[in-house]
Amino acid sequence: MTGSRSRDSEQVTQKPNSDSDPASKKARGLTIEGYPVEGLSIGGHETCIIFPTLNLSFDIGRCPQRAISQDFLFISHAHMDHIGGLPMYVATRGLYSMKPPTIIVPTCIKEDVEQLFEVHRKMDQSELNHNLVGLDVGEEFYLRKDLKVKAFKTYHVIPSQGYVVYSIKQKLKQEYIGLSGNKLKT
Ligand SMILES: [Zn+2]
Secondary structure, three states, X not given: OOOOEXXXXXXXXXXXXXXXXXXXXXXXXXXXXXEEOEEEEEOOOEEEEEEHHHOEEEOOOOOOHHHOOOOEEEOOOOOHHHHOOHHHHHHHXXXXXXXXXXXXXXXXXXXXXXXXXXXHHHHHOOOOOOEEEEEOOOOEEEXXXXXXXXXXXXXXXXXXXXXXXXXXXXXXXXXXXXXXXXXXXX
16 A cells, blocks of 8 residues: 555645755655655645656646646646646647546536536537546545555545555465455355
8 A cells, every 4th residue: 555645735835856955965856655756736826746657646736747648637626726727638638649538536526627628628629538537535446456546535615635545466366366255265
């Protein structure tokens, strides 16, 4: 299990490779549980936290360049500084003929996000291809068979949620795969 979380971290300013901190001079960048993390969080302006080796971003901010190459995007809540770059993220991936991204949002805003894309399609006649998934607190989403994300409740002035990333280690021997728990006990 990894403890990677995207909370609503609006008071945190993360600047990997910052020169202002002498202690970080030798650092090659920020990592969490061994996973490199990039991005920025400037309260009220822009929050986008990227885990390049997991191929995902938490929130999109104003859609920084580095976020575009991530195939999965998890949105914590609908404040503009967290979600404002969403149409640009999808449009830019389309421009580069990248595969449609998968966007996970709190279920309560899914319909509004659908309408947002409909309005943009209507205005510019683009496809804006993407997969939109609504996820509720406690629900899980599998990015891969060995990587899943679970939504947890966060507290904010509007509905919001964070996400925990779990890496799933396959410990069973090949011959046991597919058997039920009861059969494994015997
Ligand atoms: Zn907010």
